[in-house]
Amino acid sequence: MHRNKHPRGTRNSRHEKKKYPFSKKIIFITTFTISFILICGGVYAIYAMQHTQKEISLPEDEEEQYEQKETSLLEKIRKKQHHEDFETTEQEKTEGNIQTLIYEPVAADSIPQLPAIKTELTTLIDIAQKNSSKKTETKLVGYVKREKINEQVFSYQPIVDTYTWDREKEDWSEKTEHGKNTAFVNQKTKQPLCLQDIFMSEANTLAIQQVVQQKLLSESPDGNAVIDGILNMPSISLDGTAFTYYSDKISLGLPENPTGKTEITLPYNEIAGYVNPEFIDADSIKDALPKPLESDKKYISLTFDDGPNPDTTPRLLDILKEKGVKATFFILGQNVVKHESLVKRVADEGHEVASHSYSHPQLTGIDAQTVKEEVQNTDKAIYHAIGKLPTDFRPPYGAVNKDVAAIIGKPIIQWSVDSQDWQSHNAQAIIKRIDETAYNDTIVLMHDIHPETVDAVSTVIDHLHAEGYEILPSKELLGKKAKPLHMYYGSNDERLVQ
Template identity: 75%
Template structure:
């Protein structure tokens, strides 16, 4: 009986085990389902929270952007209202790019306005083309005002490009300026002219001397172009093309054979000939010597007709011993024979100037002879020291308007004549200067006479004991003597008639 019942018991046990296993599976699946529900719920909740935070961040970013945009536009418009030039706003929006253009209300106050506007339009279009249009961009086009002095204002096109930087949460800024500035005379409301800058033709001729020297200095061998340089046609106030800068000027040159059609000069190199009201004063303030002290007495010693190999070296020794600088008005025919002596004069700090080539009375010869006398001396001195003489003393002091126009140099006359050419006596020379010297005068002497050289040491001692400070003529005249004018002292300047 036990054997017969055993199979049934076995079947029951299996059923129980299967039921138990099934129950465990059900429990496991239930737990797993619950876990999955919790996980999915957690993920969903996290996603929902993150999504909500992203939405909040987007809202905050948008709020911050709007706030910064409003602030930027207020800043731009306030800045434009503060400009001296009243302007009106033209706004355009193309996708993410907003353009604000500011134009003068009265366009006639800005000379060459259309040219500035055209360049401004080009700048704006180039900025649009080169900008990344997926982010907000604001382009502000306007005229930048550059005040050089009370008399000069410059107008140039400018654009400010503002790009929204999402990571920084703010605008980045870049400014671009146009290439062309219109500089305006505030009195006339017209573009600057050379007349404004240099005032007169005499100053323009003085500038031409600087141009000529610079052309020679920039050439590897100035002697190859010296004739072309000396024959450079005159620069003129009304026909010379130029480009103005606050601290320099670019001048177009007349047709010439030097290979140069323009040249740039720093105002500090022509400081004595520019109108300081029309340049950046900082560019010239240290270029001119200090004005002469009104409480002191000044005098200049000048020597004509040399150099002479017998007398000039002895004179140079005396001047060196006394610590005096003088001006030597040399004859070209003597320069070519004694170049080493000319070089010594220059190296020892004296001024080398021109006294013509062969000492004719220039008012009694034809124009070509005057030109030859001047240019041949210029070439001789340049060959000796590498510099063209800037000052000229006409033989016998004879000059008129036509001759001065050919010479194209300041005419340095004299106000005290030592009469050494007449007396040939050292004591007479000393007495003559003692009796006739006065403040702010130029003394005429000749370094070709032994008696003159004999007198110089005592002349210097007497002048100093009388309170004089001895200067070369260029220093006495403040380094601003100009062609077509003649000078007897720093306060005695006369147009050549």
């Protein structure tokens, strides 16, 4: 009955015979794969070690050349530091292929900012180490560079020189990294250079404030939109204003203002009359100031108050143009807003436009806020008319004191010859008065709102020319360096406002 069926044992044996060869094949493939991987890995490891060795080690034929140039380089580095005009100490450290040499000044008391300089030097060294290849011979040299700006100012700056061995050229390549901060030291005081050294006085800082205001307005797309904020900016402070010193210019930090600028740079030739020449590069202000008036010549300035007046000022301008004379107009803000085109003509024809307050009050008899408004409202009116702020100021009735002068923030231009036209209203009396009282280097007071004054001007000019006078605007008579908090009666009569 079961004759045609295979016994169980015989069927199992046949399956085993089929299974065994398959297992042997798996073992063979596995063994072969592992062996192949090991062999390849070994070959790669040997190659990598050889390749790395080539990058780290110098070839034997290059070793001698390298050692000679290394010795020469180190001699050069140490010789350079030895010849610096101040003594240093050397600190040496070697890690792998990177050798670091740091030179620190010995006379630390001559550099009050040395701790900050050392901190930045350490940072520069750390960055240089991180950026240096560990596989290339490198020398890092950190030191403080000292430079003589002039007799009164020395600068100190952290420097890192990186020397890297170039195998192709078989020589050192050099790269220098300068610190971002430079310390300047006043050699007289051995203290950090400060604004007091450069600007010297509050009067000079007020003058520079005017330059800053005008510069911000000139660089603004719409000066009239920002003028209020600019005129009300806090003044430059000798001890509170951040600055960056250069030998030919200075950058001043700005308080918050509508232009959004946080810093402004002023070349010294733009503020030449208000900086201490001992602390700057003399070439930076060369020819920036006008030459002194010639001692063998006579000079006088004609000034006109209270205008402009559309009935009299145009005729006066015609006379001045005919005579080739430039004058100074101390104008009232309330008249400027009424006659802007006339003010523009005054400026366009080369005359000086200066401020005489807005409504002609006696400034010493009103409160500080009103004084400020009288000054600023006139500044704005004049700026709107001619695009420039007035830089000089004549107080109504000549009345001024120290507090008022500080609010005005401009040089106070008084007079030394009074035509008394406001009293006489007579052309011949005006001519006679000036003929009798004029003298060299003086400022003449007149008013362009009086017809009689305009009637007298042509003869006044002829008489002055006949006496040998050269007629100048008051700014030129004073050498373009009059200062706030000071008042001027002539080029040789300057007084501090008390």
